[in-house]
Amino acid sequence: MLPAARAEIVVDLAAIRHNVRVLREVAGVPVMTVVKADGYGHGMVPVARAAREAGAExxxxxxxxxxxxxxxxxxxxxxxxxxxxxxxxxxxxxxxxxxxxxxxxxxxxxxxxxxxxxxxxxxxxxxxxxxxxxxxxxxxxxxxxxxxxxxxxxxxxxxxxxxxxxxxxxxxxxxxxxxxxxxxxxxxxxxxxxxxxxxxxxxxxxxxxxxxxxxxxxxLVRCGIASYGLDPAPGETSGVDLWPAMTARASLALVKDVEPGDAVSYGRTWIAETPTTIGLVPVGYGDGVPRRSGNHAEVLVGDRRRPVRGRVCMDQLLVDLEGEEHRPGEDVELFGDGHDGGPTAQDWAEASDTISYEIVTRIGSGRMPRRYVDSETDPGAPA
CATH class of the missing domain: 3.20.20.10 (Alanine racemase)
Structure with missing residues (x-):
């Protein structure tokens, strides 16, 4: 459970260094790490320092x-x-x-x-x-x-x-x-x-x-999105070992039961067909979550992916807990590196009919504070 944050972005600086090293090895020439737009939402100055540590010229x-x-x-x-x-x-x-x-x-x-x-x-x-x-x-x-x-x-x-x-x-x-x-x-x-x-x-x-x-x-090569561990050409670059550096997380704010026929969120775009449990996640398009991801994206709650139901609101979104028991305060992972079975930024991009660049850059410009970890120097650091 997150200690106090309503929501946060966690950036692993070790992943940035790893990706820059991989790109330098692949390219065989000096690398320019592109850190515009606040480091693609990851934080320009910390990302720049990590890239320099990894040899970005x-x-x-x-x-x-x-x-x-x-x-x-x-x-x-x-x-x-x-x-x-x-x-x-x-x-x-x-x-x-x-x-x-x-x-x-x-x-x-x-x-x-x-x-x-x-x-x-x-x-x-x-x-x-x-x-x-x-x-x-x-x-x-x-x-x-x-x-x-x-x-x-x-x-x-x-x-x-x-x-x-x-x-x-x-x-x-x-x-x-x-x-x-x-x-x-x-x-x-x-x-x-x-x-x-x-x-x-x-x-x-x-x-x-x-x-x-x-x-x-x-x-010289200019590497932006790949430096952050995201695939610049999904489906075309298999075998390149890039590590996604960003995890977007929140805490469940509320859990409530809904009955068949109950509508969820604005416009009644999703209506429960059977009894289920809805979880309120306190992030929305005001935090950079794409509004059009409603009824398409998924999040990770516990060890299972849960679908977003209804339209994403300015400050919150709703997920279907599918009748399972969960409590307010539990962790919700919007997207991460995918190793835990959760969605990735690319999954959210596909659910929102956009590209992973927009997902990480937009979510970094909202109200979610960033927390930096370094899995290379502190393998036990919580993500």
């Missing part, structure tokens, strides 16, 4: 704020960030020695202003859009970005440390887009080399490509 984040928080926590290693808006303040990023991604010459112009303000040479990486149609320079605008980058490098404003892109469909290894994107990336590298750029790292592979597409590993 780089960390990756989306925003400057995230990168600067890592610096403030004491991290002195290489950190790449990549998402800005016009007028962003780059001074602190340049001064902190962050690797800043540029998509356009206009971004390079703003970085150049910060170089003048700080008196520091910037570290810059260039991103090419190879088919995701998201961040990055289009192939048509790539030569101009490369020329501007080389001009600034000659002037001593920055050093171009990397060139990179991102797959759209690497979790589907047979998708022809993967070949097309890799070919586009190789073209972009050729253009950059012809302009005189010599970046220290070229990187394209995300978690799924790291595991499934050796030709895309180049000098």
């Amino acid at each position: 780089w960390l990756g984040v989306a925003t400057l704020d995230e990168a600067l928080e890592l610096r403030a926590s004491g991290d002195t290693g290489r950190i790449l960030c990549w998402l800005y808006v016009p007028g962003e303040e780059y001074d602190a990023g340049v001064a902190a020695g962050l690797d800043l991604t540029a998509y356009t010459p206009a971004e390079l112009d703003e970085i150049e202003e910060s170089v003048g303000d700080t008196g520091r040479t910037a570290l810059v990486q260039l991103k090419i859009d190879t088919g995701l149609s998201r961040g990055g320079a289009s192939p048509a605008s790539w030569p101009a970005l490369v020329e501007r980058a080389r001009e600034g490098e000659r002037a001593g404003h920055w050093k171009v440390t990397g060139i990179w892109s991102h797959f759209s469909s690497s979790d589907e290894p047979d998708d022809p887009a993967n070949d097309a994107q890799e070919a586009s990336f190789r073209w972009a590298l050729t253009v950059a080399e012809a302009a005189g750029l010599r970046p220290e790292v070229r990187h394209l592979a995300n978690s799924a490509a790291t595991l499934l597409r050796p030709s895309s590993r180049f000098d």
